[in-house]
Amino acid sequence: MPEMIENDKAPDTETENNEQKDKKKSIWDSLDDSGRAEVESLATEYRDFLTNAKTERAVSDIILQKISQGGFVDLKGKSSVKRGGWLAHHGKLLGLFVPGHDDPVNGFNLIVAHGDSPRLDLKPKCVYEDAGLGLLKSNLYGGLKKFQWLARPLAIWGFCAFKDGRHADVRFGEEPGDPVLTITDILPHLDRKVQREKKLTDAFPAERLNVLANSEPLAGSKEKARVKAALLKILEGRWGIKEDDLISSELEIVPAGPAREVGFDGSMIGGYAQDDRLNVFCSVKALLASKKPRRPLLVIIYDREEIGSYGSTGAESNFIMRLAAAALGASGKEPSWANVQVALAATRALSADVEAAVDPTFKEVHDDLNSGLMGHGPCVVRYTGGAGKYGASEARAEYMALIRRIFDEASVAWQSTLLGKQEEGGGGTVAHLMAYHGVSVVDCGPCLLSMHSPFEVSSKADVWMNLKAHKAFLASA
Numbered sequence: 001m002p003e004m005i006e007n008d009k010a011p012d013t014e015t016e017n018n019e020q021k022d023k024k025k026s027i028w029d030s031l032d033d034s035g036r037a038e039v040e041s042l043a044t045e046y047r048d049f050l051t052n053a054k055t056e057r058a059v060s061d062i063i064l065q066k067i068s069q070g071g072f073v074d075l076k077g078k079s080s081v082k083r084g085g086w087l088a089h090h091g092k093l094l095g096l097f098v099p100g101h102d103d104p105v106n107g108f109n110l111i112v113a114h115g116d117s118p119r120l121d122l123k124p125k126c127v128y129e130d131a132g133l134g135l136l137k138s139n140l141y142g143g144l145k146k147f148q149w150l151a152r153p154l155a156i157w158g159f160c161a162f163k164d165g166r167h168a169d170v171r172f173g174e175e176p177g178d179p180v181l182t183i184t185d186i187l188p189h190l191d192r193k194v195q196r197e198k199k200l201t202d203a204f205p206a207e208r209l210n211v212l213a214n215s216e217p218l219a220g221s222k223e224k225a226r227v228k229a230a231l232l233k234i235l236e237g238r239w240g241i242k243e244d245d246l247i248s249s250e251l252e253i254v255p256a257g258p259a260r261e262v263g264f265d266g267s268m269i270g271g272y273a274q275d276d277r278l279n280v281f282c283s284v285k286a287l288l289a290s291k292k293p294r295r296p297l298l299v300i301i302y303d304r305e306e307i308g309s310y311g312s313t314g315a316e317s318n319f320i321m322r323l324a325a326a327a328l329g330a331s332g333k334e335p336s337w338a339n340v341q342v343a344l345a346a347t348r349a350l351s352a353d354v355e356a357a358v359d360p361t362f363k364e365v366h367d368d369l370n371s372g373l374m375g376h377g378p379c380v381v382r383y384t385g386g387a388g389k390y391g392a393s394e395a396r397a398e399y400m401a402l403i404r405r406i407f408d409e410a411s412v413a414w415q416s417t418l419l420g421k422q423e424e425g426g427g428g429t430v431a432h433l434m435a436y437h438g439v440s441v442v443d444c445g446p447c448l449l450s451m452h453s454p455f456e457v458s459s460k461a462d463v464w465m466n467l468k469a470h471k472a473f474l475a476s477a
Helices: 013-022 033-052 056-069 192-196 226-239 243-248 274-288 319-330 337-345 360-365 397-409 431-435 460-475
Strands: 072-074 084-089 093-098 109-114 119-130 133-141 154-161 167-172 210-214 249-255 260-262 268-271 297-302 348-352 379-381 440-445 456-459
Touching: 033 056, 033 260, 033 268, 033 274, 033 460, 056 084, 056 093, 056 274, 056 297, 084 319, 093 274, 093 319, 109 274, 109 460, 119 210, 119 226, 119 243, 133 226, 133 249, 154 243, 167 226, 210 226, 243 249, 268 460, 274 297, 274 348, 274 440, 274 456, 274 460, 297 319, 319 337, 348 431, 348 460, 379 397, 397 440, 397 460, 431 440, 456 460
Parallel strands: 072 084, 109 297, 109 348, 348 440
Antiparallel strands: 084 093, 093 297, 119 133, 119 249, 133 210, 154 167, 154 249, 260 268, 268 456, 379 440
């Protein structure tokens, strides 16, 4: 076996690769005035969605309201549906169905996305006082860079379930007149030993990501922790939440403020949770635009993707089987185990998740020939995972050819990409969990800058083209 030589690039390939990329035109170059107006209109709608859908429960609530207005009904117990139906689980996991002309036993066209995003959750016991300040202890959720969450405006969104069956929806820090929360950072004059001389992973311990919540003591209180007492009084006064109720709460710390346009030209969108609410937005909008499809359609918005898809609302659950059974029943077919298995094995899917865009500041982590560019359309990612293709499924050649044909015939601008160089890291999606059921699946989605940060950046043109790609896939025979 010949000796393997480690080289970032073969000689003289960089110029050749750049020339190949130059041949790919930006989506903006193909847009006339009418197309640009469509892009801007869609971007406005998308920014509004991002601003109002900062938790997985909010995502589900907004979608249910939208599809209910569009004639969709609850699939439970239905033997037929006209427009379409939905199946929800625990307020965070949502499946949508649109009947088609073909027999659903012969398979669905399916798009899967996820409604959760990296964030900070409050611990069950989180309220405390120190140095005359009221604080809330947080817990990391998903893969995030801890330092990006310090010294910035934060909001709290969530849900509290009470023992008597009532619940409270919590939202604070988003209205124009609202104060915000924050996590403090040490000043550079004193950070040499506690941060500057440490590795990045050690300089920001998770247990120090404590949310600054208040500072004024409770007037007239005889308790030792008067600032904590004042904080608890605020929680009870606003939402009826007592300290013990926090044990049955889901309170999430998220970046405060609306999604924004980015750049002097306003051609990009910046905001929290575009991974993966960009694809949630496009998949649901594409489904609602599908009136009489050839093949029956499914869209699933999973929870918990960012922490491995475990739990009853993640893709590790059997929800896809229950949704397929409900769709079969609503189509007049026997929702037997055998029919569900046959239908899923004949199903074609997009695992709609975002990809990493080439960042010119960090180009060394990308493979020039297999990397995604902003403004050049959604990325089709045949496999993700880590070194050696560990941890992901891989779309077979025949399915890749089918996706190429569907997109090319619909004039969808798209890119073939991979997630960075082999030994730089890696990541996975829910694709392998769909493949477990025999589903033909490939990852597909626009690329972002600053992915997993509190302020991810996308291209307006990519959002528009991604919607076009989703429509083309759902309409395919």
